[in-house]
Amino acid sequence: MDEIITTVAKSRAKNAQHVLFAKDALKAIPEAVATTYGFAKQRSAFAEAVADEVAYFKPEKGYLDTESLEGGDRGRDTRYYFYKGLSEVYRDYCPDADKQLAGKTLAFAFQEAGDVAKADYASETSLLADLAEKLQTEPYASALAKLGIENAPADIAAANDAFHEIYQQRTLVERDRALSSDMKTLRATTDQTYDALVKAINALYLANELATNDEETRTALTQVIGDLNAVIVRFRKVIGSSSSKDEEKEPDTETPGTETPDTENPDGQGGEQTTPTEPGGDETEQPQPGVDNDGDGSPEVV
Numbered sequence: 001m002d003e004i005i006t007t008v009a010k011s012r013a014k015n016a017q018h019v020l021f022a023k024d025a026l027k028a029i030p031e032a033v034a035t036t037y038g039f040a041k042q043r044s045a046f047a048e049a050v051a052d053e054v055a056y057f058k059p060e061k062g063y064l065d066t067e068s069l070e071g072g073d074r075g076r077d078t079r080y081y082f083y084k085g086l087s088e089v090y091r092d093y094c095p096d097a098d099k100q101l102a103g104k105t106l107a108f109a110f111q112e113a114g115d116v117a118k119a120d121y122a123s124e125t126s127l128l129a130d131l132a133e134k135l136q137t138e139p140y141a142s143a144l145a146k147l148g149i150e151n152a153p154a155d156i157a158a159a160n161d162a163f164h165e166i167y168q169q170r171t172l173v174e175r176d177r178a179l180s181s182d183m184k185t186l187r188a189t190t191d192q193t194y195d196a197l198v199k200a201i202n203a204l205y206l207a208n209e210l211a212t213n214d215e216e217t218r219t220a221l222t223q224v225i226g227d228l229n230a231v232i233v234r235f236r237k238v239i240g241s242s243s244s245k246d247e248e249k250e251p252d253t254e255t256p257g258t259e260t261p262d263t264e265n266p267d268g269q270g271g272e273q274t275t276p277t278e279p280g281g282d283e284t285e286q287p288q289p290g291v292d293n294d295g296d297g298s299p300e301v302v
Helices: 015-027 033-039 041-055 064-095 096-113 121-134 140-147 152-179 182-214 216-239
Strands: none
Touching: 015 041, 015 182, 015 216, 033 041, 033 216, 041 182, 064 096, 064 121, 064 140, 064 152, 096 121, 096 140, 121 152, 182 216
16 A cells, blocks of 8 residues: 655755755645545645745845935935034134024034934934924024025925835834744744645545545545655655664564573663573573573573
């Protein structure tokens, strides 16, 4: 009778090897056959696990929006430095006393805000929003009007908001990556659902052979078993499990009807227990289980 090979050391495979095996195994078990012969539930669970593993197999480590994010940050930094520098130029070099005073007033606001452009993304967003609001209050609003740059607060706020919109999208991606399952968990789920599917197919084939004897069922399941075993054989070669003692039983080298002497000391003290030979002998031999070694009429128990 046919049977799907169950000795497969899947845990030895690299992630890429495991993904390929899972995809090939699923392909070897057609959905139509599973539905017809009563193991659609097990195949569906395996298919879902394979899809999850494939989706996470090679997760993105970078961010597609990096260029836009950095560009948005440069845009708001440029405006911050422009208006800050402009206020300092008026403060230090303007020959008009009123405009120089206005420059001094605005320079104070920028000085109090600190080196905003060198802060981390989140902190800079908060600091620029606060600065834009402050510049719309007195005496800063009048100073801006004096210098003809009343639009400075709105300009700073617009650039800051544009950056923050991009940043929020980045946050959603980071959230999804942080909450996604790791490959170890996904592989375990794939293996569990695969094993359940294999058991179901083997059980259905065996039941048909022992009881039902339906030729169509035999033909369909034999095809599935053969196709899946081909995938397994290739997979075992890839991961080297075909030569592993964990997966392949060593042949029995003992001659039928013979027993290997037990060399363990029954009193637990270690070493081999020996019985002297006939007087004059210089060798000892181990007592044989089930043999009358000492001639007292009862077999030796070792």
